[in-house]
Amino acid sequence: SQTIHQWPATLVQPVGSPLSLECTVEGTSNPNLYWYRQAAGRGLQLLFYSVGIGQISSEVPQNLSASRPQDRQFILSSKKLLLSDSGFYLCAWSHGSNTEAFFGQGTRLTVV
Amino acid sequence: LAKTTQPISMDSYEGQEVNITCSHNNIATNDYITWYQQFPSQGPRFIIQGYKTKVTNEVASLFIPADRKSSTLSLPRVSLSDTAVYYCLVGFFVNNNDMRFGAGTRLTVKP
Numbered sequence: 001s002q003t004i005h006q007w008p009a010t011l012v013q014p015v016g017s018p019l020s021l022e023c024t025v026e027g028t029s030n031p032n033l034y035w036y037r038q039a040a041g042r043g044l045q046l047l048f049y050s051v052g053i054g055q056i057s058s059e060v061p062q063n064l065s066a067s068r069p070q071d072r073q074f075i076l077s078s079k080k081l082l083l084s085d086s087g088f089y090l091c092a093w094s095h096g097s098n099t100e101a102f103f104g105q106g107t108r109l110t111v112v
Numbered sequence: 113l114a115k116t117t118q119p120i121s122m123d124s125y126e127g128q129e130v131n132i133t134c135s136h137n138n139i140a141t142n143d144y145i146t147w148y149q150q151f152p153s154q155g156p157r158f159i160i161q162g163y164k165t166k167v168t169n170e171v172a173s174l175f176i177p178a179d180r181k182s183s184t185l186s187l188p189r190v191s192l193s194d195t196a197v198y199y200c201l202v203g204f205f206v207n208n209n210d211m212r213f214g215a216g217t218r219l220t221v222k223p
Contacts (some may be wrong), residue, residue, distance in 0.1 A: 034211060043199070044156070044213040059212075090155045094211065100146070101211060103155025 002027035006091045006104030013111055019078040021107050023091030031093040033074040035066055038088040050074060086111045116200045121218040130187045132217050134200030137181045143203025145176060145183045150197045195221045
């Protein structure tokens with residue numbers, strides 16, 4: 001069966017520090033991968049998605065970046081965090097259009 | 113883009129049937145309609161997906177009229193644990209690989 005792992009579950013980082021969140025998928029190949037951010041009490045904002053290794057589409061200009069070094073690995077990074085980067089970050093995978101998506105448990109990031 | 117419109121919030125009582133309607137006036141021919149449920153501090157979870165008419169699973173039913181410009185998620189006999197945010201998604205936009213959520217409907221089930 002397929003599983004998706006996302007870590008860490010919670011993270012407190014000072015302003016200006018770097019960030020690296022990792023997401024890995026097991027039990028499937030060539031998944032579409034997604035990074036979302038959710039502010040408190042708000043909906044999910046699509047940040048990045050990837051349809052293959054090294055292929056990243058960015059949805060919102062920001063100081064975040066994403067990389068996909070392996071088929072089932074998706075990394076969200078920042079060189080210098082801002083207070084506004086605080087939120088609940090979710091990774092997800094699917095097998096493309098019109099199919100069910102599966103989400104990780106999320107990382108709650110607090111930038112202080 | 114097949115934008116969706118849902119009520120921001122709904123209240124219900126335990127044991128009642130809840131119907132949440134989603135409008136998607138410019139749905140494309142190849143688009144499916146998918147509903148997700150999200151509890152606080154968790155990722156969304158797939159509930160149901162359909163293309164036309166009616167789909168039913170062990171959790172919910174999805175009603176889609178012939179013109180497919182709207183859909184209704186029906187939750188039978190809700191309980192307190194059904195309190196969550198429900199999202200309606202229509203197809204996948206742009207090049208069929210991105211996946212964008214709307215604001216969702218916050219359902220509160222009261223005792």
